[in-house]
Amino acid sequence: MATHSLGLWPHLGYVGNRLNRAxxxxxxxxxxxxxxxxxxxxxxxxxxxxxxxxxxxxxxxxxxxxxxxxxxxxxxxxxxxxxxxxxxxxxxxxxxxxxxxxxxxxxxxxxxxxxxxxxxxxxxxxxxxxxxxxxxxxxxxxxxxRRTFCSNCGHTLDVVEGGWRRECPNCGAQHFPRTDPVVIMLVVDGDACLLGRSARFAPGMWSCLAGFVEPGETFEQAVQRETLEEAGIHTRAVRYLASQPWPFPMSVMIGMHAQALSREITIDPNELEAARWFHRDEAAQLLTRTHPDGLTAPPAMAIAHHLIRAFVEGRDPPLG
Incomplete structure (x- = not known):
């Protein structure tokens, strides 16, 4: 198996907060x-x-x-x-x-x-x-x-606890900041990985598939469901790699690798405009922006870059 070393990982964006939340x-x-x-x-x-x-x-x-x-x-x-x-x-x-x-x-x-x-x-x-x-x-x-009024009774909310809670003086309801979990996954099969393109991406950029976790669902189940819905690919073993706060506006990205059980792609056109398999060598060219067709991967501040990079550098033990 050919592997590629691209040097030290650039720092993953948005994870460097060192404040004591107190x-x-x-x-x-x-x-x-x-x-x-x-x-x-x-x-x-x-x-x-x-x-x-x-x-x-x-x-x-x-x-x-x-x-x-x-x-x-x-x-x-x-x-x-x-x-x-x-x-x-x-x-x-x-x-x-x-x-x-x-x-x-x-x-x-x-x-x-x-x-x-x-x-x-x-x-x-x-x-x-x-x-x-x-x-x-x-x-x-x-x-x-987005939280000016109480979703229970419609009354204007008060800000308390240094901005970390809003309280309703009318019905007593308490409202807390929320974070939406999103799975982002690199699906692999041997020396190939699955990447997709959304219509909102920059021209030529390919990235990992991703989707919101639904109520009553584990991260692993969300990976399997989203991959099947977006690209028609069945998966089994799912392995966690890293996470990243994603403040657009308030999500956390849970980065995973998943093992493909099938190779034939059927995209959901409402989610993707294209999806295809990339060999490990070609994925390396996306990261270094040397692909002969001008294709690229997301920048180093994005967790998708690091999921692809782990695959390219051979730091992805076989998923059993």
Whole structure:
């Protein structure tokens, strides 16, 4: 079996959050917000504000996602909707939402960059620790944006526990942030792996199949069901490799390898525009962007890249 070594794995995106979540101190959030040491990230919808770090030049980590609390407020951060992300060496870290009008003014400043989380990850604009922190922050604000009213009685909800719970003053219902589990799988058969294309992918990009886990379903069952539904391929042995927070808006990707029991592909056109088998050598060309047809795999910040890479480098023991 031919194997390929592509060097050390680049860091998987969004997994570097090193904050102590300090759930026991979330009720102290109003007091912690008055701590002048507090560090804050600023987000409005899909837009994230970064500040330039002149000492870092123009390479990786050239920006900082954290602001001092007073600076963040002066830029338009709203204290009334702050979420406590955790503590770093006893220093509180928060995310503050920005009003869109305030955001418009920041886009014209030379010392700031307004961009989106995916671009930050792909371009390696901040440290891995801050990227993971931003993933948590974006997911939390996305949840709050969809949880203004009680789903039980329709009353306006109160924000408590540092933004980690909303309570209904009318019926007493409590609402907590949720994370949606998604299985993402590389189906293999000997020296071949199955990849698909969605219509929303960049031209020429192929990736692993994926799908949401349904109620009452194990991760393994979800892999088998989604592979059969999307590509008509039956699978058996399923092995977990890694997971990745995926804040678009608030999911976690559970990365798996699965053994194919069949090879004939029948795609669901509502899910995929194409699916095909790639030999291990050809999959290596996707990762290194040297494929003769210009085909590519997802970038290194995505878990799909690492699932394919484990297969290419022979780090996938036979699935029995």
């Amino acid at each position: 759930s026991e101190r979330r009720s102290e959030a109003p007091t912690l917000l008055r701590d002048e040491r507090s560090r804050v990230c600023l987000i409005s919808g899909e837009s994230i504000v970064l500040r330039r770090r002149p000492e870092a030049g123009e390479g990786a980590g050239a920006y900082d996602a954290l602001f001092g609390i007073s600076h963040a407020i002066s830029l338009g951060g709203r204290l009334s909707e702050a979420c406590l992300l955790g503590l770093a060496d006893d220093v509180p870290h928060f995310v503050l939402p920005l009003h869109p009008a305030a955001l418009d003014q920041l886009t014209t400043r030379d010392d700031l960059l307004v961009t989106d989380l995916r671009s930050i990850a792909v371009q390696d604009l901040v440290s891995q620790e801050q990227l993971g922190e931003l993933a948590c922050a974006k997911s939390m604000l996305a949840w709050h944006a």
